[in-house]
Amino acid sequence: MNQLITKQTNNQVQDILKRNQLSVTGSRKKILQLFLAQDGAIAHGDIEKRAGEKFDRVTVYRTLQTFVDKGIIHVIPTADNSIRYALCKDDCSEGHHQDHHVHFVCTQCNTTYCLDDIVIPELKLPKGYSSSHIEVVAEGICKNCKTPVHLP
Amino acid sequence: MNQLITKQTNNQVQDILKRNQLSVTGSRKKILQLFLAQDGAIAHGDIEKRAGEKFDRVTVYRTLQTFVDKGIIHVIPTADNSIRYALCKDDCSEGHHQDHHVHFVCTQCNTTYCLDDIVIPELKLPKGYSSSHIEVVAEGICKNCKTPVHLP
DNA sequence: TTTCTTTTGCAACCACGTTGCTTTTTATTA
C-alpha cells in the first residue's frame, strides 16, 4: 500500500517537474515528495534535515529557490524568522505568484497552514496612508489540535 | 537650536533610562536618541551603522536586547527578515509588552510605522481553527510619500 | 552510446548573531 502511494506520488512529482520544464533529479523528487506528503508548510530546517542526508546543503537551497522561481512553492513570512515553504495552488507560474492569503500558525503542533479561502478584511488606515497589500498571520489552535468536545 | 533640542532630548533619554533602572552609558544614550529622533522603526543594520562607529557591534546587540527586555522598544516582524525596532508606548514595562498593533511598511521610503490606533478586524477562520493573536503588516504608500493633490 | 546541458558536491567565503572573559565605566558610599 505504501508502495502504491509512492507510485502515485511519483507520477505526480514527475508531472509537476515536467510541466515546469525542470529535469527530473533526485533532489527535486525527494523535496517535492516531502511537500506532497505534508498538510501545511515546511520549515527550511526540516527540509534540510529530511533531505540533507542524501543531498548537499547547497543543493537543497538551490532546489527550493528553483521551485520558488517556477511558482511551485511559496515562502511564508514568520515572526520568528524561520523560513517556511508551502506548495502553491495551480494559479501560480514562473514569475507570477498568486499567493496572497492568510497564514495560520498552530501554537501547539507548530504547523503552518495556508488558508486560501479566507477573505482578508478591509483595514481602516490613518489619513494619508494607502496600502497595496496586507500580510496576515494568525496564531492559535488548529483543527487537529482542537480539544474534542464530549457529546452527552 | 540644535543644541536646545539636544538638551531636551538628553533629559528625555536620562529620564527613560532612570525610570527603567538602567545606568546611563554612552551606547544607551546614543541609541535611545536615534529612536527619539525617528518617526517610525529602525532596522538593526541602520542602528549599527549610526552607532557602530563609536561602539562595538556586540554592545549594540546587547543594548537593543536590554531595551527590549525593559519594554522600551519592541521588535517588528518583517517579510524580508530584516529585524526592526520601534519605541514602545508607555504601557509597556519589564517583561510585559503590549505591542499588538498593525504595522505599515512604505514601499517608497521603506519606513516602517506602528499604527497603534488601528483596530485589527475579526477574521472568519475555517471550522476548527481558533486564533489567539493576529499579526498584520500592511504594505503601501505612507503619508509622507503620498503624491500631493493640486488644488484648483 | 555519444554529446551537450544542467545539476550537484565541495570548499571557501560572508553576514549575522552569540558567548566567555578581561578591561573600563558607572553608581555608591565613605
Place this chain on the structure above:
DNA sequence: TAATAAAAAGCAACGTGGTTGCAAAAGAAA
C-alpha cells in the same frame, strides 16, 4: 573627592545560515 563594588563595554573567538565559483556527475536529446 577617593575608594569600592557592580555593571557594561570591548575583544576575540565561535556557530549558524546562506552564497559563490568551479570541477565532477547526472540528465536529456540525438
